[in-house]
């Protein structure tokens with residue numbers, strides 16, 4: 001028995017028209033719409049809900065302004081759900097209704113579990129040719145005009161107490177630690193077998209609670225670049241990226257999100273098993289990003305922001 005991944009997230013936000021535009025540009029499908037609530041889906045049916053921040057169904061916010069108000073994790077069966085209910089029944093904010101159970105995590109966030117509603121999807125990433133493995137034969141590597149995110153792969157929160165939060169997710173939901181900034185940060189995955197992290201908890205010196213980012217899984221590195229350049233062409237602002245994380249090995253591109261904090265396209269994270277030993281890191285710029293482009297790539301010029309594109313047919317053509 002293990003938690004399978006993120007099934008649904010809900011933002012509380014103020015500018016719903018901007019959020020509507022943003023998530024459609026981001027590549028999600030809008031499946032329900034009301035004046036005070038938008039429901040989007042990724043390719044595999046993971047739901048992203050944006051509700052007006054005063055919506056009566058929203059759990060309390062962990063910070064001021066637009067932010068994530070609830071994370072719903074998927075499990076395999078009703079039997080699993082009943083077992084988890086037993087584990088969290090004594091915790092603050094316990095609830096059980098409409099096929100969901102939940103409680104409040106030590107950071108004040110509403111955490112829910114449900115039998116997963118996500119679908120299996122046949123999504124193929126590009127094969128890579130390396131020196132020793134030629135997996136792409138007689139086939140060009142793809143270039144994407146825009147991204148179609150597969151699912152919400154991980155969420156990242158600023159937390160008041162990283163140890164209390166790690167204990168909550170490990171002891172009650174069965175998560176496993178992947179890597180740590182000792183006393184400062186914990187990368188956790190839902191189960192011993194899985195992607196590097198489903199949640200990252202970061203305790204800043206101010207020990208404040210908040211959302212750092214929500215990350216959407218895309219199929220390969222090329223979709224990180226193609227998706228990011230489309231978002232740039234749509235007029236949305238890069239926070240950082242594209243770039244590559246040394247921890248998790250993933251390629252990333254972060255954008256500012258009108259629904260709260262940052263959003264990320266990412267691909268090619270490490271896959272771990274029970275044999276993986278958590279590592280310890282000291283925080284620092286080269287630990288966060290092996291390399292990164294500040295300000296992003298301009299989707300029109302396809303060069304770093306502020307640089308002009310080549311105006312000839314070939315890169316060697318002279319400008320006049």
Ligand SMILES: [Fe+2]
Nearest residue numbers: 154156215264
């Ligand atoms: Fe991330």
